[in-house]
Amino acid sequence: MEDKKLEQLTVGAGCFWCIEAVYYQVKGIEDIVSGYTGGTVPGRPTYREICSGLTGHAEVVQVTYDANVISYEDLLVIFMTSHDPTTLNRQGADVGTQYRSVIFYHNDQQKQIAKAVVKEIAPYYENLIVTEISELGEFFKAEAEHQNYYNNNKRQGYCTFVIEPKLTKLRKLHADKLKKQTA
Known part of the structure; x- marks a missing residue:
């Protein structure tokens, strides 16, 4: 068996609970x-500060994955089809710069792949893609209650009405990239 080739992806697609739930379903995801x-405000931001929209930070997920199992490009295609990349600073009822569609690249290769994926996906959308592609700056881990949110709160209304439809769409579009479901 090959050794794992661990790499990272950092993206924002509205509320981090949604994109986190999506990536937990994907093969090759380690963490x-x-x-x-x-953001532009110095210091460690809190969820409350982020929600104000005044810090410039985006809610994101940092995904560690095995590149021998799934590629960065495949993860970006899943990202681009798991939210609406054509709405500026908005995903559904979540509005503000903290909810922007954004790919934070870790190196020049990721930057080039991100640009190529956005260009490749663009013809499938009626409106212009507004996904930001930016170099990753300092990453701050969110508070404990935001980690693995969907799996810990499946009966909460937001999970039922916002996240579950995204997971249904994921299963329809990317079934070959998903972990096997167990009963």
Whole structure:
């Protein structure tokens, strides 16, 4: 068996609870940390500060994955089809710069792949893609209650009405990239 080739992806697609729930379903995912990055205010931001929209940070997930199992490009295609990349600073009822569609690249190769994926996906959308592609700055882990949110709160209304439809869409579009479901 090959050794694992661990790499990271950092993206924001509205509320981090949604994209975290999506990536937990994908083969090759080793770890997911919900957090904040991309802001301009110094110091460690809190969820309350992020929600104000004044810090410039985005809610993101930092995904550690095995590149021998799934590629960065495949993860970005899943990302681009798991939210609406054509709405500026908004995903559904979540509005503000903290909910922007954004890919934070870790190196130049990721930057080039991100640009290529956005260009490849663009014709499938009626409106212009507004996904930001930015260099990753300092990443801050979100508070404990935001980690693995969907799996810990499946009966909560937001999970039922916002996250579950995204997971249904994921299963329809990317079944070949998902972990096998157990009963």
